[in-house]
Amino acid sequence: MQLSFYPGPSQLYPRVEHYLTDAYQSGILSMNHRSEAFMDMLARTTTDLRRKLDTPPSYEVYFTSSATECWEIIAQSLVSERSYHVYNGAFGQKWFEYTRRLHPTSEALSFGLNEVPEPAFPERASPNDVLCLTHNETSNGTALPAGVLLSFRQTFPGIIAVDATSSMAGVQLPWEAADVWYASVQKCFGLPPGLGVLVVSPGAIAQAERVGERAHYNSLLFLRENFLKNQTPYTPNTLGIYLLGRVMQDAAPIETVDEQLRLRAQRLATYFEQASFELLVENPQVRSRTVLAIRANEKIIHHYKEAARQEKMLLGNGYGEWKNTTFRIANFPALTDEDMERLMQFFIRRAIPHFE
Numbered sequence: 001m002q003l004s005f006y007p008g009p010s011q012l013y014p015r016v017e018h019y020l021t022d023a024y025q026s027g028i029l030s031m032n033h034r035s036e037a038f039m040d041m042l043a044r045t046t047t048d049l050r051r052k053l054d055t056p057p058s059y060e061v062y063f064t065s066s067a068t069e070c071w072e073i074i075a076q077s078l079v080s081e082r083s084y085h086v087y088n089g090a091f092g093q094k095w096f097e098y099t100r101r102l103h104p105t106s107e108a109l110s111f112g113l114n115e116v117p118e119p120a121f122p123e124r125a126s127p128n129d130v131l132c133l134t135h136n137e138t139s140n141g142t143a144l145p146a147g148v149l150l151s152f153r154q155t156f157p158g159i160i161a162v163d164a165t166s167s168m169a170g171v172q173l174p175w176e177a178a179d180v181w182y183a184s185v186q187k188c189f190g191l192p193p194g195l196g197v198l199v200v201s202p203g204a205i206a207q208a209e210r211v212g213e214r215a216h217y218n219s220l221l222f223l224r225e226n227f228l229k230n231q232t233p234y235t236p237n238t239l240g241i242y243l244l245g246r247v248m249q250d251a252a253p254i255e256t257v258d259e260q261l262r263l264r265a266q267r268l269a270t271y272f273e274q275a276s277f278e279l280l281v282e283n284p285q286v287r288s289r290t291v292l293a294i295r296a297n298e299k300i301i302h303h304y305k306e307a308a309r310q311e312k313m314l315l316g317n318g319y320g321e322w323k324n325t326t327f328r329i330a331n332f333p334a335l336t337d338e339d340m341e342r343l344m345q346f347f348i349r350r351a352i353p354h355f356e
């Protein structure tokens with residue numbers, strides 16, 4: 001079987017194979033989503049996720065179809081007039097562009113690849129506004145350090161929403177530094193695509209009540225009413241929820257996962273630097289621990305991607321403006337230390353001279 005280092009959809013936990021069989025045999029996949037069996041399964045999944053990811057007791061957890069859906073839910077149900085989008089890459093920008101279609105006065109505050117963003121906002125920023133941050137920018141391999149999130153929290157007067165699509169379940173998140181966090185499961189959860197996780201604070205719920213938006217099947221208030229009863233507004237991805245529950249039940253606590261990925265990211269970065277590769281993100285302070293972007297000329301990129309394919313390994317393509325001049329390596333929990341060893345050995349074995 002192919003070993004994938006693609007940062008989403010990503011390598012699955014090998015145990016997912018057995019969970020799939022269990023799901024089939026348990027009969028849950030044919031159960032109505034208002035049945036006791038479904039509601040119990042949903043409740044267990046949420047409980048295990050909250051316990052393993054250490055979410056604050058007052059924060060609620062809902063499931064959606066994707067992170068992209070969460071962009072729209074936030075724009076519909078939490079932004080009353082305008083949002084501010086602080087970003088340095090393609091996913092942050094897409095979120096801004098989606099939101100701007102619903103709220104044309106929303107504003108972008110972009111920053112540089114190696115820069116630590118400053119918590120500075122226009123004078124008019126008010127408690128009704130929403131600040132949108134991308135915790136881990138999957139397109140370029142940058143991340144916001146916890147200290148930066150906390151400084152935004154201390155400075156911004158309104159609600160803070162964070163896209164943690166490629167870090168949730170891999171990195172210990174400073175939950176209290178934001179009101180809304182979301183992810184989709186095909187990144188750090190090591191699961192097949194088709195499910196989003198949305199974590200919301202009491203402050204976010206209060207904001208949703210002030211906005212009072214109930215015009216959509218996925219309006220936040222409507223989602224909440226359903227999830228408080230362990231139900232969903234529409235027939236959900238029951239298989240996805242079941243698999244998430246099983247993965248979370250067996251997962252190590254997030255402190256342990258965080259520590260493992262931190263050490264491994266360090267080892268990978270040192271390895272690539274010593275092997276005279278160029279890391280796209282030079283500033284270690286803003287370098288992602290879950291997605292590593294490596295920069296080289298197109299020929300070299302092509303060589304390694306092709307050589308990897310021959311050895312049944314998949315390197316992540318570059319994304320957006322970095323499409324042809326980078327490749328990306330997922331440092332996700334479903335990949336083992338042995339998988340990473342194999343990757344590093346591959347680069348040694350298939351090395352070519354790096355002339356420009």
Ligand SMILES: *Cc1c(COP(=O)(O)O)cnc(C)c1O
Nearest residue numbers: 066067068091136138165166184
């Ligand atoms: C993958 C990704 C998304 C989109 O996720 P979908 O599940 O396709 O909606 C959004 N934001 C970031 C940072 C991502 O990495």
